[in-house]
Amino acid sequence: xxxxxxxxxxxxxxxxxxxxxxxxxxxxxxxxxxxxxxxxxxxxxxxxxxxxxxxxxxxxxxxxxxxxxxxxxxxxxxxxxxxxxxxxxxxxxxxxxxxxxxxxxxxxxxxxxxx
Amino acid sequence: xxxxxxxxxxxxxxxxxxxxxxxxxxxxxxxxxxxxxxxxxxxxxxxxxxxxxxxxxxxxxxxxxxxxxxxxxxxxxxxxxxxxxxxxxxxxxxxxxxxxxxxxxxxxx
Numbered sequence: 001x002x003x004x005x006x007x008x009x010x011x012x013x014x015x016x017x018x019x020x021x022x023x024x025x026x027x028x029x030x031x032x033x034x035x036x037x038x039x040x041x042x043x044x045x046x047x048x049x050x051x052x053x054x055x056x057x058x059x060x061x062x063x064x065x066x067x068x069x070x071x072x073x074x075x076x077x078x079x080x081x082x083x084x085x086x087x088x089x090x091x092x093x094x095x096x097x098x099x100x101x102x103x104x105x106x107x108x109x110x111x112x113x114x115x
Numbered sequence: 116x117x118x119x120x121x122x123x124x125x126x127x128x129x130x131x132x133x134x135x136x137x138x139x140x141x142x143x144x145x146x147x148x149x150x151x152x153x154x155x156x157x158x159x160x161x162x163x164x165x166x167x168x169x170x171x172x173x174x175x176x177x178x179x180x181x182x183x184x185x186x187x188x189x190x191x192x193x194x195x196x197x198x199x200x201x202x203x204x205x206x207x208x209x210x211x212x213x214x215x216x217x218x219x220x221x222x223x224x
Contacts, residue, residue, distance in 0.1 A: 004158075034211060043202070044159065044214040093158050095212070102147075104212055106158030 002028050002098050006107035013084055013114055020080045021110045023050075023094030029074035030096035034104070035067075038091040050077040050094075084114045118142065118205045124219040127197075133190040135218050137203030140184040146207055148179060150188045152199040153217075159202065162188065193222045 003026040013019050023033055031052045036044040048069055049057040056069035068080040081088050091111050095104040120138040127133040139148060149164040163170055163177045165186075170177040176189040190197055202217040 006158075036214075043216050044153075046211055046213060049211060091156070095158070102164065103149075103161045106160070109156070109158050111156075 002026075002096075002105045004094065004096050004105045004107040006092075006094060006110050008110060009108060010111040011113070013112070015085050015114055016083055018080055018082045019084055019112060020078055021092055021094075021112075023077045023079070023096075023107055025075045025096045025105075028096075028099055030077075031074060032097060033071060033077040034095045035069065035077075035079050036093045036095070038093060038109075044093060047079075050079075052077075081112065084112070086114045088112065089114045118146075118213075119203045119215050121201075121203055121215065121218045123216065124221070126221050126223060127190075127193045129195055129222055129224050130192055133193040133197065133220055133222070135188040135190075135201050135203075135220065136185065137188070138185045139203070139205045142183050142205050146205045148177065148183075148186050149204045149206060149212070150175070150177065150201065151204065151212075151214075152197075152201045154196075154199045159214075162201075193220075195222050195224065198222045 005024045007022045033050040035047045037047050038044045046059050047062045050069045050071040052071045058064045071077040091109050093109045095106045097104050147164050147166050150162040151159040153159045163175050165177045179186045200217040200219050202214050
């Protein structure tokens with residue numbers, strides 16, 4: 001099946017710094033990718049839809065200036081958590097639809113810890 | 116809001132069939148039923164999906180009631196590696212996936 005990778009798999013940073021997370025579709029192209037956040041013992045929450053060549057679409061309550069999304073190519077979307085704070089510590093997961101759009105393939109996730 | 120209702124947790128003995136129910140009483144005619152699972156600290160994994168007919172693949176079977184208001188995911192011979200949170204999601208094919216709270220399945224020896 002299709003493979004989606006994320007980098008880094010985990011990151012620890014100081015409060016106030018910015019962190020960039022990459023999401024790549026390894027063997028297929030994705031004009032759309034999705035970013036989710038998951039807190040411990042909770043479900044995945046959709047944050048935004050990343051659109052290649054255009055602005056991302058953010059879900060209600062998600063600060064677009066806080067979570068910058070760039071989808072510069074058909075295989076890469078990045079999520080930058082700007083001025084990270086401890087409450088941003090979470091598990092960030094991306095996904096991309098397969099060629100048939102019927103299924104979505106998820107990355108392995110990036111665990112962010114802000115100290 | 117999630118359009119599905121699932122029990123928060125279930126147990127299953129290894130080697131036995133695991134039957135995970137899902138209610139989706141407000142499903143519309145062009146919405147599919149999808150099942151994903153998430154093993155601890157990993158990204159979700161696609162299992163199966165269907166519209167109205169029962170479906171089977173190498174991982175599981177999906178049984179959808181005739182009125183489409185509920186469905187059951189069946190893992191025919193559960194193993195310890197099937198321990199995960201299972202999410203039932205209703206969506207149109209091009210819609211984004213909205214996750215509910217899922218069912219935490221614990222397979223025990």
